[in-house]
Amino acid sequence: MTTKANMPSFPVEFREMREEDLEQVICIEHEIFLFPWSIINFSDSIKSGYHCRVLVQPEGAGPNTDVVMGYGILMTGPGEAHVLTLGIGFTWQNLGLGGKMLQHLIELSRKHHAEFVLLDVRESNTGAASLYRRLGFKQIAIRKGYYPAMCEREDALVMKLEL
Numbered sequence: 001m002t003t004k005a006n007m008p009s010f011p012v013e014f015r016e017m018r019e020e021d022l023e024q025v026i027c028i029e030h031e032i033f034l035f036p037w038s039i040i041n042f043s044d045s046i047k048s049g050y051h052c053r054v055l056v057q058p059e060g061a062g063p064n065t066d067v068v069m070g071y072g073i074l075m076t077g078p079g080e081a082h083v084l085t086l087g088i089g090f091t092w093q094n095l096g097l098g099g100k101m102l103q104h105l106i107e108l109s110r111k112h113h114a115e116f117v118l119l120d121v122r123e124s125n126t127g128a129a130s131l132y133r134r135l136g137f138k139q140i141a142i143r144k145g146y147y148p149a150m151c152e153r154e155d156a157l158v159m160k161l162e163l
Contacts, residue, residue: 010057012097014104017052017071019043024068025054028089035148037085042073050075050084051108055101070097074105081109083119098131106135110163117163120156122147129157137161 017025022042029036046052051074056066070088074081083105088098109117120143121128129139137159145153 012055012057012069012100014053014055014101015066017042017046017054017073019046021054021066021068021071025071028068028071028087031090032087034150045073045084051105051112053101053104053108055088055097055104070101072101072105074108076109076112076114079113079115081105081112081114081117083117086119098128099135102131102135106161106163115163117161119159120146121159123155123157129159132159132161135161 022039025042026036026039029042042052053072053074054066054068055070055072056068058066068089069092070086072086073084075084076082083102086098086101086105088101106117117137119132119137121132123142138161139157140160141158143156143158146156147154
């Protein structure tokens with residue numbers, strides 16, 4: 001569980017992801033994932049109208065001065081929401097920011113009248129799966145060979161949060 005001791009002591013805020021954020025987003029993506037999304041995946045998500053959010057540390061008054069610490073993309077449909085991706089930069093991990101981002105996406109899901117939220121997580125990503133369980137997600141299925149891996153493919157745990 002996150003404690004006050006490891007919560008950031010600096011201001012953070014959520015806002016919509018913009019095209020000009022993509023350079024920072026893709027740097028985080030390549031830093032934390034062995035098989036990252038491409039910049040086109042992120043750009044297409046913005047253009048498709050998905051709920052693309054960044055977690056930023058504001059640095060100044062200008063619109064292009066925010067430091068992107070993390071991001072999340074949520075797709076909503078009738079009665080449901082699906083977290084497509086979520087990442088926190090390596091420098092910013094273990095400060096409770098992944099939980100904050102996920103809670104933000106859960107609130108967006110509620111605002112869009114979702115009855116549940118789905119997400120997939122690599123079976124080997126025990127830290128993320130543990131966070132999701134702490135926030136109330138339950139494993140409902142396994143997608144065999146869903147993720148690319150160094151040797152063949154890796155299974156995904158499908159997790160669901162009832163709202």
